[in-house]
Amino acid sequence: MTISAENKKDNQSILKLAVKCMFINAQEEEKISAKFKERAEQDPAYSVIELFKEENTFSQEKIDFLLAFKKYLDTQIRDNEFGKLAIANNFTTREAINDALDFQKDCYSKTEQTLETGEILLKTEQITLKNRTSILLVQDRIEDDLLARALDDLGSLQVEKNAINKRFGVIALKRELITLD
Numbered sequence: 001m002t003i004s005a006e007n008k009k010d011n012q013s014i015l016k017l018a019v020k021c022m023f024i025n026a027q028e029e030e031k032i033s034a035k036f037k038e039r040a041e042q043d044p045a046y047s048v049i050e051l052f053k054e055e056n057t058f059s060q061e062k063i064d065f066l067l068a069f070k071k072y073l074d075t076q077i078r079d080n081e082f083g084k085l086a087i088a089n090n091f092t093t094r095e096a097i098n099d100a101l102d103f104q105k106d107c108y109s110k111t112e113q114t115l116e117t118g119e120i121l122l123k124t125e126q127i128t129l130k131n132r133t134s135i136l137l138v139q140d141r142i143e144d145d146l147l148a149r150a151l152d153d154l155g156s157l158q159v160e161k162n163a164i165n166k167r168f169g170v171i172a173l174k175r176e177l178i179t180l181d
Contacts, residue, residue, distance in 0.1 A: 007044065007047070008040075011036060011040070014049065015029055016029075017073075023058060024057070032048070032052075032055075039051065065112075068114070076101075079117035079118070081139060082135055085135045085138060086127060086131070089134075092121055096124075096127075097117065099124075100120040100121050103120055104116075104117060118132040
């Protein structure tokens with residue numbers, strides 16, 4: 001079995017983050033990385049977090065910090081792209097995006113809670129639900145089980161909802177995921 005590229009990337013970024021936070025040094029990272037690679041080859045779903053716990057590398061508090069910080073950094077990357085898309089489509093202003101990103105940073109530094117820029121803009125009425133949902137769909141940030149609700153957010157009238165569903169139906173037909181029947 002081989003380790004998926006996404007799993008490998010995720011685990012490497014957690015290890016790099018542990019080094020940057022000075023929880024481990026470069027030599028320790030190499031040792032942990034070698035152990036992880038060996039175990040992950042046997043079980044591709046194995047995570048470096050599991051290794052940290054098994055080896056008592058870090059306290060649960062440090063593990064929680066690493067996971068929270070990684071989530072924050074990942075969200076920042078996606079939210080920067082969200083901001084570019086929102087501005088390019090005239091859904092909001094550069095100033096509103098900057099204010100939301102600043103609020104996001106302040107909130108994380110005070111509470112270690114990660115808020116998404118789209119949610120901040122929505123709550124401050126700097127973007128509409130429809131426009132936020134459109135961007136999240138483009139970014140593939142909506143989980144499958146929430147997709148129906150997201151599509152519902154895009155259309156307020158039944159006519160709009162039917163048009164959206166037809167467009168998704170056409171896409172599914174073109175990709176041969178469904179038949180005309």
